[in-house]
Amino acid sequence: MSKLRLSTFLPYRLSIASNAVSKAIAAAYTERFRLSIPEWRLIAILHEVEDATQQDLVRATLMDKVAVSRAAQMLEENRLVARRQDARDGRALRIRLSERGRALYRRIEPTALEYERRLLAAFGKEEIAQLSEMLGRLAEAAGRLADEDAAD
Amino acid sequence: MSKLRLSTFLPYRLSIASNAVSKAIAAAYTERFRLSIPEWRLIAILHEVEDATQQDLVRATLMDKVAVSRAAQMLEENRLVARRQDARDGRALRIRLSERGRALYRRIEPTALEYERRLLAAFGKEEIAQLSEMLGRLAEAAGRLADEDAAD
DNA sequence: TATTGTTATACTCTATAACTATA
DNA sequence: TATAGTTATAGAGTATAACAATA
Incomplete structure (x- = not known):
């Protein structure tokens, strides 16, 4: 008697869900804003922190x-960010959004939030908090697992 | 005042968790069993259904x-499955695990279940059921979202 | 010696389109 | 005409290693 079924195997379900969401979101970002997901992530962080090195x-x-x-x-080629050397550490580049980059962010933000809202339309507020928290715990556990196995 | 923070944005959290889990699992499958994740998925399904066309x-x-x-x-090159033409539909290939494939499955199954167990060690039984169900709902919502946008 | 960032390379995954053979 | 499967090709994403400049 087998205990494993692919359709109920959690890593499989997680991968299916994540791929479906990524595909929908990536299509929106590339078609509407000509941004890859890595580029969008930098823009989102730079909007939060104002100024960061690449290491940050x-x-x-x-x-x-x-x-x-x-x-x-x-992003620099498309004039969405400006990069300049850090004054104190000549190796580091400090990056910030250009005005053009900030304008693009303001266009994306409502779209991103609307996508999230539609994705979670069938979820209660409490469910969303639980899901979010569990995803964090899962990522942490996976990191530990990889570290332990790498030590073999 | 901005409402979007990348670190709490659900598509981002989902992607981080899924990538962390996939990375850990893929490393285990490739190093220990010389299987990619797509190959492992076929083996897992073929162990459940015994016999299937590629379309299945x-x-x-x-x-x-x-x-x-x-x-x-x-999988065929490595003698883990056998493929033959379907008797009724000459276009279709019917695939089944070879004895070698079944033997490999029996080695992988406990490892896969053990990985899942370690991944979910900090989760209660009820939490796991909730998480699994929510991932299904999320994948479904993402699929609908992609369909709606494709219709634009 | 170690760190920041760049470049080159390669490997996986995914997507599409063109193809074959059957239906 | 449509479907099952194959092949070729190209685009992301990711990982590693070698490198230049600076610390």
């Missing part, structure tokens, strides 16, 4: 430095 | 026919 962005987005570097270059 | 596998795994075709070819 690595920490804030959990993307690696190569992905951040590529996305930042794209 | 497309429906069961939600992967597209190209991904199923590639994974099935890989």
Whole structure:
């Protein structure tokens, strides 16, 4: 008697849900705003913190430095951010949104929130809080799991 | 005053959690069993249904026919499945696990369940059921959302 | 020596379209 | 005409390593 069924296996269900959501959202960002998801993440963080080094962005987005570097270059080419050397550390680049970048953010924000609202339309407020919290716990557990196995 | 913060934005949290879990699991499958996730999914389904056409596998795994075709070819090369033409429909290929494939499945199953257990160690039984159900609702909502927008 | 960021490379996943063979 | 499956191709995303500049 087997205890494993793919359709109820949590990693599978998580992957299906995440792929479905990513696909819908990525389509919206690329078609309507010509942004990749990495680029959108940088813009969202830069709108929160105003000014950050790429290393800060690595920490804030959990993307690696190569992905951040590529996305930042794209944004700079499109004049959505400005980059300049940090005054105190000549290796670091400080990045901030340009006026154009801020204007784009203001156009995206309501769209993003509307997508989230439609995605969660069938969820109660409490359910959403629970889901969000559980996703955090899951990511943490997966990180620990990868670390433990890497130590083998 | 802005209402959007990336760290609390649900699509972002979902993506982070899913990527962390996928990364940990994919590492385990490839290192220990030399299987990609698509290949593992086919094996898991074929263990449940015994015999299926590739089209059946497309429906069961939600992967597209190209991904199923590639994974099935890989599994056949490694003698984990056997493929033969369907008796009634000459276009269709019927696939089943070989004895070797079943033996591999029996080795993977406890590992997969153990990974799931460790991932969910901090979750109560009821929480797991809720999470699983909410992920299903989320995938469904995302599918509807993509369909609606595609109609624009 | 270590760190910030860039470049090159490669591998996986996904998507599309063109193709074949059957229906 | 439509469907099952294959092949080719290209686009994201991600990972690694080698490198330049600076600390």
